[in-house]
Amino acid sequence: MEAEARPVPKLPPLPGSKAAQRMESKKQVEQDRKLRELVLGGQVPVDVGATVFYFMTRKGKLRRLELTETQAKQLEDGTLGVVERPEPAQIEHSLVPAAVAEQMYTLSKKAVRFLNRKESPIGFMSDDQVKEQQAAEARGDEPKEDTDDESAEGEDTATAEAAAETPAAPEGSEPTPS
Numbered sequence: 799m800e801a802e803a804r805p806v807p808k809l810p811p812l813p814g815s816k817a818a819q820r821m822e823s824k825k826q827v828e829q830d831r832k833l834r835e836l837v838l839g840g841q842v843p844v845d846v847g848a849t850v851f852y853f854m855t856r857k858g859k860l861r862r863l864e865l866t867e868t869q870a871k872q873l874e875d876g877t878l879g880v881v882e883r884p885e886p887a888q889i890e891h892s893l894v895p896a897a898v899a900e901q902m903y904t905l906s907k908k909a910v911r912f913l914n915r916k917e918s919p920i921g922f923m924s925d926d927q928v929k930e931q932q933a934a935e936a937r938g939d940e941p942k943e944d945t946d947d948e949s950a951e952g953e954d955t956a957t958a959e960a961a962a963e964t965p966a967a968p969e970g971s972e973p974t975p976s
Contacts, residue, residue, distance in 0.1 A: 830884035833902055833909050837883040840898035845869050852928045853880045853891070853912040853921055860931050861891060869893065879913035880921070 811817035847866030851873060855861050863880070865873070872878040879899030883890045891911060894902075899913045903920070912921035923931070 829905060832905060833882070833884055836898055836902050836905075837881060837892050837894060840894045841883075842869075842878060842893040842895065844893055851880075852923065854923065854931070855891075855911065856882070856889070856908055860928065860935060863891075863893075873912065874914060876914035876916065876919075880911045882909045882911060884909075 811821060844863060845866040845868070846864050847869070849865050849867050849870040851863045851865050851870050852860050853863070869878065873880070873893075877896055878893050879896055880891055881894050881899055881902050883892045896913060896915075899910050903910045903913070910920050913919065914922060
């Protein structure tokens with residue numbers, strides 16, 4: 799009786815183990831590389847002008863771009879978008895054509911910071927919302943959407959999105975006995 803020696807299939811690492819964390823980190827590094835390549839391949843140089851355009855970062859902070867009226871109009875029309883460009887030490891922001899922003903959106907929803915799509919705009923804020931956010935930042939209030947550390951490498955986007963959906967209790971909010 800001859801038994802064929804078949805190799806035992808390797809099981810995936812247990813969630814939370816160092817091997818699983820390494821796998822997630824590799825996936826994130828690969829995703830960042832793909833996103834960076836997309837941005838660098840389609841990036842539109844910012845034409846510095848007098849029009850100020852605000853967008854929200856992943857950390858819930860307002861960032862501004864000083865653009866020409868033409869580029870600001872292209873952002874409003876949805877032909878350009880603002881996206882994250884993941885660099886090894888930090889995340890920068892770039893202007894890209896809408897088609898590139900859509901490709902990036904399929905890879906990572908959080909990578910697209912502003913895109914005025916007809917059916918579902920991304921990152922769109924009214925003037926009142928921008929003013930409210932500026933006032934909150936001036937007061938030093940916590941940002942509304944602190945979902946992901948911009949410099950953290952190896953955090954899976956799905957994990958970050960799940961964390962964003964479960965609100966954390968603010969520090970010092972322990973119940974006090976009555």
